[in-house]
Amino acid sequence: MDTQYWVGDFFIDLTRNQITQKKQSQTIPPKALAVLTYLAKNANKVVSHDELLSAVWPNTVVTPNTLQRSIAQLRKALGEDNQSFIKTHPKQGYSLEVEVRWQNNVNSTSTDVTSDVFTSNHNSQEDTVDEPLIKDSTDPDLAHHSAPSRVALKLISMVAGVIILAIIGYQNLTPKQTPQLTFDKLRSLTATDDKEFDATYTPDGNYIVFHRYLDKQCVNKIWAKNINTQKEIQLTKEWGAYGRHSFSKDGKKLVFLATEPCNQPVTQKDCYDLVSLDFDKALESTQQPSVILQCKNSILKKPTWLNDGNITLMQRDSNRWKLINYSPSLNKSTDLYATNDGNIIDYAYSVADDLIAVARIHKDGQQYVELLSPDGQLLSSHPIERPQEIAKFRLLYPNFDPLNKQLFFSTGRQLFTLSYEGKVTKINLPFGDRMDQPEFHPNGKRLLMLKGPYDSDVVLIPLNEIAETSPQTQNSETQTKQSQSEQNHTKLSSSNQHHNSASFERTNLGEDNAVFQPRGKLIAFWSERSGEEQLWISDGKGPQKLTDFPMDTYINGIAWAADGKSLLVNANNELTQVFLDSTQKTIPIEHPAIRLYQWDSKNNSALIALRIEGIIKIVEFDLNKSGFREVSDKFVLWTLKSEDGRLILYDHMGQFWQPGAVEPQQIKALNKQGGKSKSFVIKNNIIYDINDDNQLWSYDLNNDDFKILGEISDDVDYLTDINQTQLLMTIQVSAKKEVVELSLSE
Numbered sequence: 001m002d003t004q005y006w007v008g009d010f011f012i013d014l015t016r017n018q019i020t021q022k023k024q025s026q027t028i029p030p031k032a033l034a035v036l037t038y039l040a041k042n043a044n045k046v047v048s049h050d051e052l053l054s055a056v057w058p059n060t061v062v063t064p065n066t067l068q069r070s071i072a073q074l075r076k077a078l079g080e081d082n083q084s085f086i087k088t089h090p091k092q093g094y095s096l097e098v099e100v101r102w103q104n105n106v107n108s109t110s111t112d113v114t115s116d117v118f119t120s121n122h123n124s125q126e127d128t129v130d131e132p133l134i135k136d137s138t139d140p141d142l143a144h145h146s147a148p149s150r151v152a153l154k155l156i157s158m159v160a161g162v163i164i165l166a167i168i169g170y171q172n173l174t175p176k177q178t179p180q181l182t183f184d185k186l187r188s189l190t191a192t193d194d195k196e197f198d199a200t201y202t203p204d205g206n207y208i209v210f211h212r213y214l215d216k217q218c219v220n221k222i223w224a225k226n227i228n229t230q231k232e233i234q235l236t237k238e239w240g241a242y243g244r245h246s247f248s249k250d251g252k253k254l255v256f257l258a259t260e261p262c263n264q265p266v267t268q269k270d271c272y273d274l275v276s277l278d279f280d281k282a283l284e285s286t287q288q289p290s291v292i293l294q295c296k297n298s299i300l301k302k303p304t305w306l307n308d309g310n311i312t313l314m315q316r317d318s319n320r321w322k323l324i325n326y327s328p329s330l331n332k333s334t335d336l337y338a339t340n341d342g343n344i345i346d347y348a349y350s351v352a353d354d355l356i357a358v359a360r361i362h363k364d365g366q367q368y369v370e371l372l373s374p375d376g377q378l379l380s381s382h383p384i385e386r387p388q389e390i391a392k393f394r395l396l397y398p399n400f401d402p403l404n405k406q407l408f409f410s411t412g413r414q415l416f417t418l419s420y421e422g423k424v425t426k427i428n429l430p431f432g433d434r435m436d437q438p439e440f441h442p443n444g445k446r447l448l449m450l451k452g453p454y455d456s457d458v459v460l461i462p463l464n465e466i467a468e469t470s471p472q473t474q475n476s477e478t479q480t481k482q483s484q485s486e487q488n489h490t491k492l493s494s495s496n497q498h499h500n501s502a503s504f505e506r507t508n509l510g511e512d513n514a515v516f517q518p519r520g521k522l523i524a525f526w527s528e529r530s531g532e533e534q535l536w537i538s539d540g541k542g543p544q545k546l547t548d549f550p551m552d553t554y555i556n557g558i559a560w561a562a563d564g565k566s567l568l569v570n571a572n573n574e575l576t577q578v579f580l581d582s583t584q585k586t587i588p589i590e591h592p593a594i595r596l597y598q599w600d601s602k603n604n605s606a607l608i609a610l611r612i613e614g615i616i617k618i619v620e621f622d623l624n625k626s627g628f629r630e631v632s633d634k635f636v637l638w639t640l641k642s643e644d645g646r647l648i649l650y651d652h653m654g655q656f657w658q659p660g661a662v663e664p665q666q667i668k669a670l671n672k673q674g675g676k677s678k679s680f681v682i683k684n685n686i687i688y689d690i691n692d693d694n695q696l697w698s699y700d701l702n703n704d705d706f707k708i709l710g711e712i713s714d715d716v717d718y719l720t721d722i723n724q725t726q727l728l729m730t731i732q733v734s735a736k737k738e739v740v741e742l743s744l745s746e
Contacts, residue, residue, distance in 0.1 A: 005040060006101040008085065010078060012036065017428075019077045026077050027389065030428045031056055032070040039086065039096035048093040057430060060186065066432040069531050076548070181401075181408075181417060181427045183447065185743040189225060190232075192738065196223075197450060198244040198437065199739040202279070203251035203351070205442045209279075210739055214239055222254070224283065235282035236289065246304045246311075247279070249351060254279055255303050255311055258289060269653055272300045274311070274326070292328055304349045306374050312336060312356070314344065319615050319635070323347060323358070323376070336376040343614025348407065350400040355379075357407055357420075359398060361614030365591060367396060369407065369422050382422035389414055389426060389551070393573035393592035393611075403444030410436050410449070412552035434552075435740065445744050452737040457503040458514040458525050459716070459729045460540075466696060466710030466727075504728075505536075505543050513558045514728040515721045520564040523728065526555040535569050535578055546582050547571070557596025559606070568606060570596035575606070575623070588626045598640050607631070607639055618649075634664070638679040642701055648687065650674055656687070658701070669706045670699055681722050688722050696727070 003014040011020045014033055018025045028036075034056045039047060052067055071086060071094060078085050085098045189208060190196050197220070199210040206227060211220040219239040225232045235254075236242070243257035254277040259270050275289035292311075299316040303326075306312055311326045322338035337344070337356075341363040348357045356372040362383075371379040384396060390411060398407035398418050407418040408427070412434045415427040435449040504514065507529045514525035522537045529536075533555045535547040549555075549571050557570040566579045573592035577585040594616055595609040604623045609616050618639055619628040631647060632639065634657070638650040649657040649664065654674045656667040673691045674680070680689040687699045688709075694716070696709040713731070721728040 004102075005037075006099075007036070007040060007078070007096070008098045012040075028077055029070070029073060029432075031066075031430050031432070032073040032077075035067070035070045036074050036096070039094060040100045043096050043098070043100045046089050046093050046095045052093065060184070060430060065531070069432050072531065180425070181404075182745040183415075183427070183429055183431075183742040184745045186431055186740055187743075188738055188740050189227070189448075190739040193736065195452075195735050195737045196739050197737060199448045199450065200245065200247070200439055201441050201448065203247050203249065203442060208448060208739060209235070209245065209247075209254070211242060211245075222256075222277070224279075233283055234286050235277060235279070237286040238288065240289075242289075244302060245277075248305045248309070249307050252279055253277065253305075255292070255305055256289075257300060257303060258291075268297070268299065270299075271296045272298075274300070274303060274313070293326065293331070302347070304347075306349065307351060307354050308374065310374075312347070312349065314347065320344070323356075323372075325376070337372055337378075341613055345395055345614070346397045348399045350402070352402050353400075353405075355400075357398060357400065359396060361611070363613050365613060369398065369418060369420065371420055380420060382420070384418065384422045385424060387416075387424055387426065390416070390424070391550070391552070391572035391574075394552075399439055401444065402440050402442060408438060408440075410438050412436065414552060429742075431742075447742040447744075449740055449742060450737050451740045452735075453508065454510045454735050455508050455733040456510045456512055456717070457506055457731050457733055458511045458523070458720075459727075459731050460504040460514075460523070461727045461729065463709075463722075463725055463727060466712070503731075504540070505538050508733075512730050513555065513720060514730070515558055515560055516723050516726075516728065517564045518560055518562055522564070524558055524560065524567055526558065533571075535567065535571075537580070546578050546580070547576075547584070556594065557608075559596060559599035561599070561601035563601070566601075568596060568599040568601075570608070573611075575608075575621075587623050589621075590626070593621075597638065600641070607641060632664075640680065640682045642682050642685045644685055644701075646685075646701060648680070648682065648701075650678070650680060656680075667699070669704060673697055673699075673706075679718055681719055683722055688719060690716065690719055 005012050009021060012018075012033065013020065014037065017027055017030055017033060019028055019033075020026075035052060038052060038055050049067060056070075057066070071088075075086055085096060087095050087097050089095060189199075190210065195213040196210045197213065199208055201208055202224075207224045208227060209222065209224045212223050213220045218241055220242055221239060222235045222242060222245065223232055224235055241259040243259065245254045245256035247254060256275060256277075258273045258275045260273070261270060272295040273291050274293040274295070275291050277287055277289045281287055301314045303311050303313045306325075309329070311328065313324055313326060314321050315324050317338065320339065321344040323336040323344065324333045325336040326333040337358065339360070342361045345359040345361060345367065347359065349355070350357070354374055356374065358370040358372060360368050360370055362368050366383045368381055368383050370381040373379060386392070390396070394411060396409050396411075396418070398409040401408050401417065404417075406420065409416055409418060413432060415429055415435075415438065417425045417427060419425075433451050435451045437448075437450045439448045441447065504523065505511065505525075505527070507527065509528040510533070511525055511527045511529075514523055516523060517537075521539050523540075524535065524537050526533050527536045527543070529543075530545060532549060532551060533553045534545050534549060535555070535558065536543045536545050538544065546567075547569070553571055555569060555571050556573075559568045561567065566577055569576050569578055570593050573594065575587035575589055575593055575596065577587065579585075592611040593608045594611050597607040597609070599606045606621045606623060608619060608621050610619050610621070610628065617630050618632045618634075618636060620631050621628040632649055634649060634651055636649045636651050639647060641647055646658050651657065654672065656670040656674065657664040658667055659665070670687075674689060680687055682688075685701045687701065688696065690696055690712055694712045694714045696712050696719070697707060698709055699706045712729070715731045717730045717732050719727065719729050
């Protein structure tokens with residue numbers, strides 16, 4: 001197979017998955033390069049979609065847009081804004097309309113080695129074609145040279161021996177490279193219309209266990225599926241807010257967290273019950289989990305059963321996380337691993353090696369991978385060396401590869417291995433879909449992941465269409481007499497109306513964070529319609545993409561400038577100012593920006609959440625000086641400034657706060673009014689939000705006037721913006737997630 005060739009003045013190297021031009025190299029997904037190679041072998045001919053799919057993805061089920069995504073990646077790499085190289089033939093296929101030169105032909109016919117690409121990739125003398133370095137011993141030009149002396153031969157032998165010993169020694173001292181993983185098959189395990197999460201294998205590998213969610217609610221039941229018979233079995237009896245589960249070593253019990261509202265909340269709204277489930281009994285008939293431990297004043301997550309029968313959990317201690325070790329037999333917990341600086345992000349446990357891997361942010365802001373023994377002894381600590389494919393500030397959540405003494409993780413459409421020393425290697429995947437939560441089969445030859453689109457819509461609704469109600473109406477006897485069926489019918493009608501008629505620039509993928517342009521008719525939002533989260537604008541007559549962020553981009557915040565001529569976007573935890581002509585200005589920032597709340601373009605400052613040494617802090621960031629000041633030491637979910645400069649905070653207890661003479665003062669009129677969206681909007685010193693009863697409300701900061709404005713469809717997730725006449729909201733249309741299994745190449 002030819003592994004190197006030219007497309008115009010682009011040098012293609014399949015051994016390195018690279019396209020190079022003028023010493024500038026780009027790493028391209030292998031499947032995209034396979035598409036280019038097939039087109040190159042059929043240059044200047046139309047190749048049908050089916051032929052390309054069969055050639056590049058044989059015996060594999062891929063989504064319809066997978067080929068289009070590969071073509072888009074190639075056009076971007078080849079700088080084809082005008083699509084001059086790869087031409088689209090509607091309803092037929094694609095063709096590569098450019099000269100193609102294969103490397104073996106170039107070497108045999110050309111003596112031109114001055115190309116920037118050629119010299120940058122082939123700088124050894126063995127690659128030159130001017131003259132061979134090694135000549136046949138029968139060459140007459142060599143006949144006049146005398147044979148080397150015995151002393152010279154002995155000296156050469158000694159030097160060669162030293163070199164060989166050095167090579168052997170180096171190989172013994174160098175850590176052995178783990179094998180390159182390649183997956184070539186994908187099959188669906190739970191192909192339903194439901195949403196599944198948290199899939200794991202049983203220790204014997206015969207079942208998968210997963211959580212199946214109720215419609216769009218945050219409650220779920222735990223299910224099992226026999227991989228051999230394909231029979232699905234419901235394990236838990238009632239709906240609950242169940243977290244990720246873990247099996248005991250013998251596979252007989254599950255442990256997980258059940259979250260529920262606290263009866264008398266003091267420091268938090270939710271309480272955490274550590275519960276267990278008898279797996280064998282649940283296979284016979286549904287079971288109710290048994291409570292092992294109740295926790296009402298601290299937050300827990302990710303319980304994991306260790307080989308010794310104890311359970312490790314992450315517990316939030318003030319503003320940091322720590323690992324604790326809980327003994328069910330003694331009903332006692334001890335700190336397993338806690339830090340005085342930085343923060344713990346995640347951890348994983350290897351049953352086979354009885355080893356804990358911790359993903360941690362250090363004081364220097366870098367993410368490290370650390371190995372612990374089950375008793376908490378630190379065995380190693382190394383910074384993670386990120387390749388260019390991974391965003392600078394992206395948090396990584398590794399899991400164990402059971403066979404190869406390494407870890408692995410997903411960033412969405414990309415999968416990577418991570419050595420215990422922090423080395424990252426990309427895994428070549430023939431699949432273009434976004435997948436997450438990877439977990440290996442105990443035999444190390446198969447991998448569970450979650451796949452499926454998240455479909456959310458931006459909804460634009462006139463304020464006068466909101467059904468007007470008042471606080472008195474909410475408490476009236478007429479409402480209590482209204483039958484439940486009538487209420488459900490009203491909400492359903494409202495939901496259908498909003499979903500069918502008011503979706504703004506509808507697609508079947510995610511759209512969110514919509515905001516009105518000041519003094520203009522545009523709406524800005526992020527959308528996945530091009531394959532990645534990108535910034536888009538629209539006047540309602542057609543969308544325009546403003547950005548071209550890299551693969552696996554995630555956007556957390558969009559804000560307009562006051563003049564409506566640019567936007568500030570938090571993409572991949574970095575701030576970028578984007579102008580309406582698509583030009584961009586990167587804002588220097590030392591720490592990851594977790595969330596952009598608000599941008600004051602006149603003073604060029606922004607309210608953002610920064611992760612500083614692993615701790616999230618709310619700050620006011622000066623975009624001119626790249627400096628910041630902390631504005632609150634409270635743990636908050638959302639914050640905005642009013643037009644007159646008052647900082648409004650919404651905390652994890654569902655309470656609103658504003659500045660006071662000495663300390664922040666609670667806005668008591670808004671007790672129990674938060675909760676549905678965990679965010680709010682401020683316009684003209686008035687707060688707007690949606691409560692748990694799906695009511696849109698307002699609160700005037702100047703005169704303490706609280707009003708219920710009307711009822712919102714219950715499929716609305718949250719309010720994103722409001723102006724004098726309209727609302728912008730986000731609704732979740734569907735969040736289909738299915739469990740799939742990837743198989744390693746033989």
